[in-house]
Amino acid sequence: MAERPDITLACIQYEPLFGDPDRNLDAMEDRIRTAHDRGAGLIVLPELADSGYVFESPEETARLARPIPDGESAARLIALAWELGVYIVSGLAEAAEGVFYNSAMLCGPEGFIGAYRKLHLWNRETLFFKPGNLGLPVFDTPIGRIGMAICYDGWFPETFRTLTAAGAEIVCVPTNWVPMPDQDPGVEAMANALHKAAAHSNGIYIACADRVGTERGQPFIGQSLILDATGWPLAGPAPRTDEAILIARVSPGALAEKRQLNEFNNILGDRRTDVYG
Amino acid sequence: MAERPDITLACIQYEPLFGDPDRNLDAMEDRIRTAHDRGAGLIVLPELADSGYVFESPEETARLARPIPDGESAARLIALAWELGVYIVSGLAEAAEGVFYNSAMLCGPEGFIGAYRKLHLWNRETLFFKPGNLGLPVFDTPIGRIGMAICYDGWFPETFRTLTAAGAEIVCVPTNWVPMPDQDPGVEAMANALHKAAAHSNGIYIACADRVGTERGQPFIGQSLILDATGWPLAGPAPRTDEAILIARVSPGALAEKRQLNEFNNILGDRRTDVYG
Numbered sequence: 001m002a003e004r005p006d007i008t009l010a011c012i013q014y015e016p017l018f019g020d021p022d023r024n025l026d027a028m029e030d031r032i033r034t035a036h037d038r039g040a041g042l043i044v045l046p047e048l049a050d051s052g053y054v055f056e057s058p059e060e061t062a063r064l065a066r067p068i069p070d071g072e073s074a075a076r077l078i079a080l081a082w083e084l085g086v087y088i089v090s091g092l093a094e095a096a097e098g099v100f101y102n103s104a105m106l107c108g109p110e111g112f113i114g115a116y117r118k119l120h121l122w123n124r125e126t127l128f129f130k131p132g133n134l135g136l137p138v139f140d141t142p143i144g145r146i147g148m149a150i151c152y153d154g155w156f157p158e159t160f161r162t163l164t165a166a167g168a169e170i171v172c173v174p175t176n177w178v179p180m181p182d183q184d185p186g187v188e189a190m191a192n193a194l195h196k197a198a199a200h201s202n203g204i205y206i207a208c209a210d211r212v213g214t215e216r217g218q219p220f221i222g223q224s225l226i227l228d229a230t231g232w233p234l235a236g237p238a239p240r241t242d243e244a245i246l247i248a249r250v251s252p253g254a255l256a257e258k259r260q261l262n263e264f265n266n267i268l269g270d271r272r273t274d275v276y277g
Numbered sequence: 278m279a280e281r282p283d284i285t286l287a288c289i290q291y292e293p294l295f296g297d298p299d300r301n302l303d304a305m306e307d308r309i310r311t312a313h314d315r316g317a318g319l320i321v322l323p324e325l326a327d328s329g330y331v332f333e334s335p336e337e338t339a340r341l342a343r344p345i346p347d348g349e350s351a352a353r354l355i356a357l358a359w360e361l362g363v364y365i366v367s368g369l370a371e372a373a374e375g376v377f378y379n380s381a382m383l384c385g386p387e388g389f390i391g392a393y394r395k396l397h398l399w400n401r402e403t404l405f406f407k408p409g410n411l412g413l414p415v416f417d418t419p420i421g422r423i424g425m426a427i428c429y430d431g432w433f434p435e436t437f438r439t440l441t442a443a444g445a446e447i448v449c450v451p452t453n454w455v456p457m458p459d460q461d462p463g464v465e466a467m468a469n470a471l472h473k474a475a476a477h478s479n480g481i482y483i484a485c486a487d488r489v490g491t492e493r494g495q496p497f498i499g500q501s502l503i504l505d506a507t508g509w510p511l512a513g514p515a516p517r518t519d520e521a522i523l524i525a526r527v528s529p530g531a532l533a534e535k536r537q538l539n540e541f542n543n544i545l546g547d548r549r550t551d552v553y554g
Binding site: 123124135136152156157158159161181182193200228231262263265270271272276277 | 429458461470539540
């Protein structure tokens with residue numbers, strides 16, 4: 001394997017406005033340019049960043065979802081990635097052959113790279129989107145092997161195990177985290193603990209870009225996070241209510257070393273596949 | 278299924294003395310009686326609670342490891358469980374047919390119930406113990422279905438997935454957590470985050486009993502923890518250096534309700550077995 005370069009990640013925590021993709025794409029572009037100015041080479045945006053989150057009718061989904069990569073939201077991000085020479089992962093509402101997915105797209109200087117469709121739908125999303133049907137793809141790029149997961153996907157350890165087994169080095173997580181039942185707002189979000197555990201147990205970098213604000217009565221919790229492959233935060237958690245851009249430098253080339261915990265233990269090699277497959 | 282009674286758990290965080298099982302069993306008995314006096318019906322003790330942890334030669338293992346259930350350590354705990362009418366899970370150094378395991382035993386008022394042998398050995402343990410060969414058993418008792426895991430087992434999400442799939446309601450974790458690389462001593466231990474994530478993602482109660490103190494230069498980190506099936510602490514984390522007894526009441530009968538996160542989502546039912554088996 002060619003030596004992997006280091007890469008600067010950015011997570012953009014922002015507040016979309018429901019139902020106004022043009023305004024949202026303007027806001028995303030503004031923050032992507034800022035992240036690029038700060039040296040970012042891979043920029044992650046929240047779930048459903050173009051449409052907003054709280055759909056109330058199938059008509060709204062039909063009006064706001066757009067094809068990937070040929071719809072206006074995807075095309076605008078692809079053009080921006082080309083112009084700036086950066087990689088971008090963003091959550092987007094996707095229309096495909098008459099149905100709709102809660103999706104994420106990866107694009108870069110070379111154009112569209114790939115899409116992911118959220119496997120685990122949360123709550124009333126099930127009324128407006130189809131469950132993902134593209135599995136958990138990993139895309140080999142010049143900056144590393146990149147996987148994507150969206151919000152509630154992170155509640156399932158298999159998400160990260162499967163991406164890691166497929167070679168993922170950096171998992172980008174566009175998300176719209178909501179408060180969990182019994183969450184004490186004064187303590188670390190369960191979402192943060194779940195992703196720390198996933199980064200640590202798999203030896204992968206994880207970049208979670210959450211939104212903030214309250215939409216149609218639904219609050220979101222911020223606390224975006226960029227995690228080292230040891231599970232410790234490299235940047236964040238971001239504030240709970242304010243917009244923010246997190247920046248951290250990661251070294252996909254260092255993963256083999258990080259996964260070797262000591263002379264005897266490798267976090268992936270120690271799996272007892274004879275017991276649990 | 279008959280209605281499950283509530284049960285009071287105790288985690289005993291204590292400091293064994295290496296190589297002195299008689300002294301350690303006296304100390305364990307003292308703390309088990311205290312936990313019983315405080316209402317505990319299921320009492321969890323640390324990993325290798327009878328022997329201590331930092332073995333330096335095979336001769337030490339041979340001298341200190343004892344059969345389960347017929348050796349002196351196991352027999353003494355079984356007698357105590359019968360006398361007090363409680364369930365006990367303890368880590369023990371096990372001798373079996375000329376080899377040695379880092380094991381845990383479950384016993385109760387009805388006597389010996391079962392043993393577990395640590396699947397994932399940590400660091401120099403590999404020099405003194407064989408990897409576990411009993412899988413991840415779950416024992417159906419009048420107080421609930423109980424699984425066991427030991428220390429580094431908890432670094433593998435499959436441990437808890439497998440126990441949950443086998444019906445575990447309460448997972449008891451005898452442990453000797455050591456500082457992880459890059460651990461900032463001022464922040465929550467990664468071990469705590471890993472078990473919070475496991476309890477939350479599986480909808481199971483988890484009771485981690487750690488040791489404290491420094492043995493032959495190896496520090497241990499305390500921070501024992503009893504977790505609700507939502508992942509939030511019911512008791513602990515205990516102090517980092519002092520002995521402690523954690524007490525919490527749990528309701529195995531409430532697990533079905535806790536696993537149903539809302540009208541649409543069940544933390545176990547939502548798994549995409551079509552994607553990741």
